[in-house]
Every structure is written in structure tokens, then in C-alpha cells.
Amino acid sequence: DQQVKQNSPSLSVQEGRISILNCDYTNSMFDYFLWYKKYPAEGPTFLISISSIKDKNEDGRFTVFLNKSAKHLSLHIVPSQPGDSAVYFCAALDQGGSEKLVFGKGTKLTVNP
Amino acid sequence: DADVTQTPRNRITKTGKRIMLECSQTKGHDRMYWYRQDPGLGLRLIYYSFDVKDINKGEISDGYSVSRQAQAKFSLSLESAIPNQTALYFCATSRGAGEKLFFGSGTQLSVL
Numbered sequence: 505d506q507q508v509k510q511n512s513p514s515l516s517v518q519e520g521r522i523s524i525l526n527c528d529y530t531n532s533m534f535d536y537f538l539w540y541k542k543y544p545a546e547g548p549t550f551l552i553s554i555s556s557i558k559d560k561n562e563d564g565r566f567t568v569f570l571n572k573s574a575k576h577l578s579l580h581i582v583p584s585q586p587g588d589s590a591v592y593f594c595a596a597l598d599q600g601g602s603e604k605l606v607f608g609k610g611t612k613l614t615v616n617p
Numbered sequence: 618d619a620d621v622t623q624t625p626r627n628r629i630t631k632t633g634k635r636i637m638l639e640c641s642q643t644k645g646h647d648r649m650y651w652y653r654q655d656p657g658l659g660l661r662l663i664y665y666s667f668d669v670k671d672i673n674k675g676e677i678s679d680g681y682s683v684s685r686q687a688q689a690k691f692s693l694s695l696e697s698a699i700p701n702q703t704a705l706y707f708c709a710t711s712r713g714a715g716e717k718l719f720f721g722s723g724t725q726l727s728v729l
Binding site for chain 1: 623645650656658660661663665675699707714715717718719720721722723
């Protein structure tokens with residue numbers, strides 16, 4: 505049973521436009537969410553996170569929105585740049601439970617010049 | 618130097634062979650993890666360790682074993698490799714509960 509779902513395997517946007525990557529989760533105990541970015545031939549790297557006590561967290565061009573009632577989060581990248589082309593993984597954590605991150609399957613973002 | 622180092626970077630082996638993937642870290646973290654990535658399946662947890670004397674199974678531990686030799690070292694073994702263990706393997710560390718993971722660059726394993 506997949507607890508963290510990224511339903512779009514791929515996304516293509518034009519440079520300068522907004523990229524929106526979506527993630528849904530089923531476990532209501534998840535209270536901390538993270539996005540990781542992965543380039544080919546490299547390990548994933550942490551991008552941004554959000555606690556369930558917030559509904560928005562912003563870091564430069566990257567903003568994560570959390571809608572707890574819908575069990576949905578999204579990552580917005582504005583403006584998108586070609587260097588943002590990578591696979592993005594959504595991950596969720598039950599901090600009071602297993603303390604293990606559960607990852608989605610990833611979305612491959614391509615930003616076209 | 619990388620904070621989390623995995624060796625080898627690439628390995629081709631044959632069905633039935635024993636193989637060990639090694640991971641070392643210089644971050645001083647207590648928690649270490651082994652994940653595998655398969656196309657379309659994301660990152661799945663194989664084993665994890667919260668300190669030197671602690672070993673826990675993840676969601677896909679069958680066919681794998683691990684050894685935590687020291688705080689800085691966590692190795693993954695395939696006792697008898699099979700083709701469906703062909704994947705990209707990542708080691709990761711974290712400082713504590715709820716802390717972000719730091720990943721190595723990965724080991725691409727092919728079992729023929």
C-alpha cells in the first residue's frame with residue numbers, strides 16, 4: 505500500500521515559468537514532509553521541508569504548500585531554470601512513530617530553455 | 618571529500634555470487650540507512666541502524682543483510698545475488714529522528 509504518492513511521473517515546463525510538483529499521502533500520522541532532488545549519477549539531496557503545524561514554507565525560488573485536510577502537498581518552483589531539471593522525491597515522516605521516511609516514486613522535471 | 622562515501626560505484630556480478638556494498642560517513646551521525654532505487658518505484662528502505670548495536674529491517678530486507686562495524690561504517694551484503702536485485706543502491710545518514718537524510722552517490726549493481 506503506497507502511503508506517499510506522486511502521480512505524475514514526469515513534468516515539462518518552459519524556463520521562467522512555474523513548476524508545480526504534487527504529492528498525496530494516506531497516513532494521517534505523517535507530520536513532517538520533505539522534498540529531495542536527484543540529479544543523474546548523484547544521490548538525492550535535501551531541498552525543503554515543512555512541518556504539519558505550517559501550511560507554507562518558502563526558501564528562495566522554492567515553496568512547499570501543505571493542505572492537511574486534503575492530505576496533499578505541492579512544491580512550487582518559480583521561476584524554473586534548466587538547472588532545476590531533476591527527479592524530485594516527496595517524503596513523509598511520522599515523528600512520533602516509526603521515524604522512518606517514506607518516499608514517493610518521484611517526478612522527473614524537465615525545464616526547457 | 619564526500620560526507621557519505623559508497624564503494625564501489627558500479628558493480629557487475631553473476632547470479633549466486635556474494636557481494637558487499639560499503640558505506641562510510643564523516644558526518645558523525647548515529648543513524649544510517651540502505652535504500653534501493655528502481656525505475657518507477659522510488660526509494661525503498663532495505664535496512665537501517667540507529668546506533669552501532671542497533672539493526673532494523675526495512676520494507677524490503679529479504680535477500681539482504683547488513684553489518685554496522687562502527688558508527689561511521691554500514692555495509693550491505695547480498696548473500697546470493699539474483700537478477701531482480703539489479704538496482705541503484707543508496708546509503709544515507711541522519712543526525713536523529715525527523716532530521717533530513719544525507720545520501721551517498723549510489724552504487725549501481727547489475728546481477729547477470
